[in-house]
Amino acid sequence: MATTTATITISSTDLLTDELALSTTATLTAAGNSTGLVGSGGLGRKRLASGHAQYVLFDGDAYANGAHKIYLKNTSTTAAEYFTIEINSEQMGKLYAGDWAFFPWEANADTNDIKIDPSADDMVLEYMILIDE
């Protein structure tokens, strides 16, 4: 069985009076059991050329309902540049330069697409899907 882990570390020495240090690791498994995820879309990199139109990154129609995991990173170094992330037509948030996101994706409907919309031309997004097949 494949073992895939996701570790997050959040830290700050000056946000609070006391130091903030949070770290946790999840072993990623299929929905409702302890079997490791067995599929991956690999690590991808996409440059949104011109026109910065909204782009379907993952099509809900192409994946079964499951415990998929999504990783996104905005590689821009220009602070004001962001990708707007939407699921179906609901705006989750804006991924600013250098920011990353990691979240479960259910793909519970054909319309449950993950869409990205860059705020400027020629922005580059790194992405990966870990698939619950």
Added chain:
Amino acid sequence: MATTTAAVTLTSDLMSTNMSVSASTTCMKAGTTADGLDQMEYGYLDLPTGDEYDLIASTPTASKASKLYLKNHSTDETYYVAVTQNAQAIGKLYGGDWMFIPADFHDAAGDIAITANGGTNKICYALFHEGTVLVTT
């Protein structure tokens, strides 16, 4: 300026070559490299089954660069927390899973809502933000 960093490492042996992906970001206010997110809300609570709840009771300032961390601390692999935004399903956080997203809170309907399944789930969350509209008494 408060400096808060969030780092992720993904590792896997599911491919023929071991995979390791890492990223780190300093959580900044929207559109700037000069000022970090300087406010935080943090909680650890039992989430009973039966109803859907707003995770954040206050109203964070809309359309900023807030970051939301959420972990399901349940140890039963069949338990999960369904996470939605404005009734749109995002995904299910099974026992031990966590997520970290930019949360836009674009309007009054843009809340992150959570629903426990399987039994009472224990969750931990942290919101790093630029300000909230507090609820008056």
